Amino acid sequence: MEKRLRTYSGILFLITLILWINITVWMQEFFYLWSLVIGVVAILSGIVWLVSVFRETVTSSYWSGRAVSSLNSIVSVLIFFGICVVVYALVLRWDVSLDLTAEGRRSLSPQTVKVLESMTKEVKVLCFFINIDDEAVVIAKEKTLRFLEQCKKHTPFIQVELLDPQIDRARLESLGITHASAQGTVVLKCGKRQRVIMLSGANPRMEERDFTNALISVLRDTEIGVGYLTGHEETPLDDPTSGGLSTAKALIEGESYKIEPFQISISAPEVPRKYEVIIIHNPKGDLHPEELKALKKFVEEGGGLMIFLEPWVDVKLGASGTEFLRPWIKQEFGVDVGSDIVFTSQRRNPWEVELRTDPKPFENVEEGFMEFKGSMRVDHPITQRMDQPLLLRAVRTITPQEKLPKGVQVIPILRTTPDYWAETDLSRLAEGGTVKFESGEKEGPLYVAVAGVKKSEKEDANKKRGKFVIVGDSDFITNERISIGGHVNFLLNSLAWLTEHEELISIRPTTKEDKPIVLSALQKRWLIWFSVLLTPQVVLIAGLITFAVRRRSQ
The missing domain is CATH 1.20.58 (Methane Monooxygenase Hydroxylase; Chain G, domain 1)
Structure with a gap:
């Protein structure tokens, strides 16, 4: 017994x-x-x-x-x-x-270290991460905190605080942030000045160049000046109606920029030196050649230019009967602003364009396979981490020329899906008529936004580089439509890139590093089981079998 x-x-x-x-x-x-x-x-x-x-x-x-x-x-x-x-x-x-x-082991660049060691004012870094088990969020949070720990080794003036936007919602709203990224939002605040960095995309992380640029911005004693060109029936900047830009203005000012309307005098054409960026938003009247000369000088001296142009606008020409703005853009920047509208027969609203990071519609498109993820450019600071869609209505094509002017570099940053074409019969569309693709019209994917740099033609310009962003739509940043998250990100990312300090260009980005291996819960369980239990259990079973065989043979 x-x-x-x-x-x-x-x-x-x-x-x-x-x-x-x-x-x-x-x-x-x-x-x-x-x-x-x-x-x-x-x-x-x-x-x-x-x-x-x-x-x-x-x-x-x-x-x-x-x-x-x-x-x-x-x-x-x-x-x-x-x-x-x-x-x-x-x-x-x-x-x-x-x-x-390799990303985790590397050190900070000399430019970032110099900025950190020269700090004399305290900067609060508020990190908003949702407390969930999402692997992408966890990795983004850990990499951000490690990066900030590196920064704190070079200065005692950085204070880091980790917050949950779901729990600390009031804190987020008090900072004037209406669109927080689900994968992480970092806010740098120094006194009344602040800058917001959104972490997003398939491999979200804190880019050193973005952080350093934001740090320089909040440490400045003066605000970054943004001039809004008027005098050509542009969209009113302070208009609170659905077609106005009052919300966009508030968002821009919330990022420590100072935006104000101005005009260029024809008798003494000059852009005020206090502006680092000039915004031209859907002018219904053409610009005078003297104004364009002033803008050319502004860009050659390192200024930034952001141009939004609607396809429906019939530009009111001057006494000469000649159009100046679009030919000037083509001559100076090598960008062709199309007299067309992107059109499709695959949507209920045929001139509505949704730009996403989904690569599926582009499976049969070879051009831009490595440069784009869906409709977004992956190797440009404006769009490389954008994961929220843009929904544009009535867009014209913006296409770089094959042969660019000397000293100019242009890359497309937004494109439509392949089912669109560039419809040139705008009068028929305006009258409510139907159109279809005809031979000779450009087929999709079509470029609808570009970004570029222009080096000064002067020999004594100390290699100054002006920057420009040109978009074939304008109403997507009006009060009615800017609430879409992708619209806010595109506007603020463009401003951040246009005002980026020249010395930060050499800071190496991390977007080309190998992406982390993200395992599902089941995959992690199998990995642990194989690595921890498989071998011991195989040895145990072999031992038991040997013991049983020997005992029977005795």
Whole structure:
């Protein structure tokens, strides 16, 4: 009877022990209900087996040295196993990790270190990350905090605070942030000045260049000047109606820019030096050649230019009857602003264009395969981390010429899906007529926004580079439509790039680093099971089989 008890309790102990270990490792939860139940059964059966073995050893061997040694071995193995279980449970709850990737090991650039070491004012860095188990969010948070720890080694003036936008919603709204990224939002604040950095995309992280640029901005004693050109029936900047730009103005000023309307005098054409960027928004009248000369000089001296042009606008020409703005853009920047509208037969609203990062519509398109992800350019600071869509209405094509002017570099940053074409019969559309694709019209994908740089033609210009962004639509940033998250990001990203300091261009981006391997919960369980339990269990099973075979042969 006692022999059977010892045998059955030993078998039950071995089976429940293996089940307990496997369930605990697989569920990654030490206090899982079934794990606890099976663990208790394993402990009780183990105690019964141990007591039975102890009694048998005492009665048969009379405490011989061999018996004591055997019992000591059994107890030592059980104690060691218990220690391993406790250590494993503690490790599961020890939230510490090391970033040994090339990105995690690299140091800060000399430009960033110089800015940090020259700081004399305190800057608060507020990191808003949702407290969820999403792997992309967790990785973005860890990489951001590691980067900020590197920065804190070079200055005592950076204070980092980690917040949850769902819990600290009031704090987020008090900063004037209406669109926070689900993958992380970082706010730099110094006094009344602040800059917002959105983390997004398939591989979200804090770019060093973005951080340094934002840091320089909030540390400045003066605000960055943005001039809004008027005098040609542009959209009113302070208009609170649906077609106005009052919301866009508030968002821009919330990023520590100072935007104000201005005009260029024809008699003394000059752009005020206080402006770093000039915005031209849907002028219904043409610009005078003297105004364009002033804008050319402004760009050559390192200024930024942002132009929004609607396709429906019939530009009111001057006394000469000649159009100046679009030919000037073509001559100076090598960009062809089309007299057309992008059109499709695949949507209910045929001139509505949705720009997403979904690559599926472009599966049969070879051109731009490496440069674009869906409709967004992946290697330009304006669009490389945009993951929210843009929804444009009535858009004209914006296309770089094959042969660009000297010193000009232009790249497309937004494109339509392949089902669009460039419809040139605008009069028929305006009259409500139907149109269809005709031979000679450009087929999609069609470029609808470009960004570029222009080096000064003067030899003594110290390599100054002006920048420009040209978009074939304008109403997407009006009060009615700017609430779409992608519209806000595009506007603010464009301003950030146009005002980026020249010395930051050499800071290497991290977007071309290998993406982290993101495993699903099931994949992580299999990985842990294979690495922790497979080999020991194979050895155990081999040992049991060997023991059984030898016992039968005796």
